[in-house]
Amino acid sequence: MRYEVPETAERACQLLAAESGVARVLAGGTDLLVQMRTDVVDPVLVIDIKNIAELRKISVDASGCLIGAAVTGAELKESAALKAAWPGVVEAANLIGSTQVQGRATMGGNLCNGSPAADSVPALIAAGAKAVIVGPGGRRELAVEDVMTGVRKLALTKGEIVTAFVLPAKPKHSGDAYLRFIPRTEMDIAVVGCGVSLTLDAAGVCTAARLALGAVAERPLLVADAGKALVGSKVDAAALDKLAAAASAACRPIDDKRGTKEFRVKIAGVLARRTAQIALDRALGKAPEKTGNTH
Ligand SMILES: Cc1cc2nc3c(=O)[nH]c(=O)nc-3n(C[C@H](O)[C@H](O)[C@H](O)COP(=O)(O)OP(=O)(O)OC[C@H]3O[C@@H](n4cnc5c(N)ncnc54)[C@H](O)[C@@H]3O)c2cc1C
Numbered sequence: 001m002r003y004e005v006p007e008t009a010e011r012a013c014q015l016l017a018a019e020s021g022v023a024r025v026l027a028g029g030t031d032l033l034v035q036m037r038t039d040v041v042d043p044v045l046v047i048d049i050k051n052i053a054e055l056r057k058i059s060v061d062a063s064g065c066l067i068g069a070a071v072t073g074a075e076l077k078e079s080a081a082l083k084a085a086w087p088g089v090v091e092a093a094n095l096i097g098s099t100q101v102q103g104r105a106t107m108g109g110n111l112c113n114g115s116p117a118a119d120s121v122p123a124l125i126a127a128g129a130k131a132v133i134v135g136p137g138g139r140r141e142l143a144v145e146d147v148m149t150g151v152r153k154l155a156l157t158k159g160e161i162v163t164a165f166v167l168p169a170k171p172k173h174s175g176d177a178y179l180r181f182i183p184r185t186e187m188d189i190a191v192v193g194c195g196v197s198l199t200l201d202a203a204g205v206c207t208a209a210r211l212a213l214g215a216v217a218e219r220p221l222l223v224a225d226a227g228k229a230l231v232g233s234k235v236d237a238a239a240l241d242k243l244a245a246a247a248s249a250a251c252r253p254i255d256d257k258r259g260t261k262e263f264r265v266k267i268a269g270v271l272a273r274r275t276a277q278i279a280l281d282r283a284l285g286k287a288p289e290k291t292g293n294t295h
Pocket of ligand 1: 026033049070097101104106108109110111113117119160
């Protein structure tokens with residue numbers, strides 16, 4: 001196995017594009033190394049992207065936020081500006097694994113591993129984030145909801161890598177949140193994950209809302225009808241009922257040892273309502289009661 005440590009995204013892409021055998025990008029390695037140890041994948045080329053400076057950057061300014069694809073959950077937590085702008089995104093990334101895992105696991109790896117249950121992905125989708133993709137054809141941006149196309153399937157072409165995520169500037173009177181249901185208190189994979197972001201006008205009427213679900217389909221889903229259910233309302237009980245119904249209706253889950261289809265459909269509605277309530281509290285400047293895991 002060949003191990004390369006390029007210092008630019010362009011060089012990483014050249015190496016990937018030129019390799020005819022199985023090649024893999026290595027970020028934190030918390031998925032890849034497990035897959036290599038268990039013979040799920042046996043690459044002839046591993047390209048470590050952690051020495052590429054642009055992939056390690058976080059920036060927050062009036063135009064929005066940029067999170068490098070190789071930024072770890074632990075590094076995200078250190079950014080007060082990012083936490084103030086998109087607390088739900090930071091919380092979602094910090095639900096991944098343990099303290100040790102968070103010191104390694106990256107946002108790019110979480111998306112590009114292609115798991116429908118990846119925790120940071122619904123939060124990024126709810127925030128309206130775009131993935132910046134660099135490859136032999138140049139640089140492009142793709143909405144995060146369009147990057148994963150199925151289990152372990154991505155809309156990346158040969159030689160492309162994700163270099164960053166761009167998030168819009170936080171609008172006034174807005175809030176976001178992410179909740180997941182897990183059977184244990186921590187260190188578990190989401191049975192359902194839900195991200196919500198919403199914006200209010202000065203009178204408290206919702207002007208925009210996005211809801212995304214994880215672990216209820218072959219890929220994380222943006223549920224447009226759930227967002228629409230809040231727009232024009234004061235995010236009251238009736239609007240939250242509609243949001244919950246739309247979230248449940250969008251699910252097309254599998255049965256597995258962690259939850260039946262029926263359970264996931266029901267929990268999606270419950271989490272949608274609770275997550276939206278936290279996002280609402282944040283938009284109103286109130287501290288939310290509980291964030292993170294539901295069990
Ligand atoms: C003990 C443990 C607990 C975990 N708990 C959770 C959890 O609670 N929630 C959760 O969502 N996940 C969990 N995970 C999975 C994993 O930690 C996350 O998916 C993590 O974010 C992966 O990031 P990484 O940097 O380690 O990715 P890596 O393992 O380095 O890469 C993962 C995949 O993405 C590809 N890749 C990485 N970066 C890029 C890029 N920039 N461009 C293109 N391709 C890229 C790699 O080639 C590889 O195929 C857990 C894993 C472990 C070991």
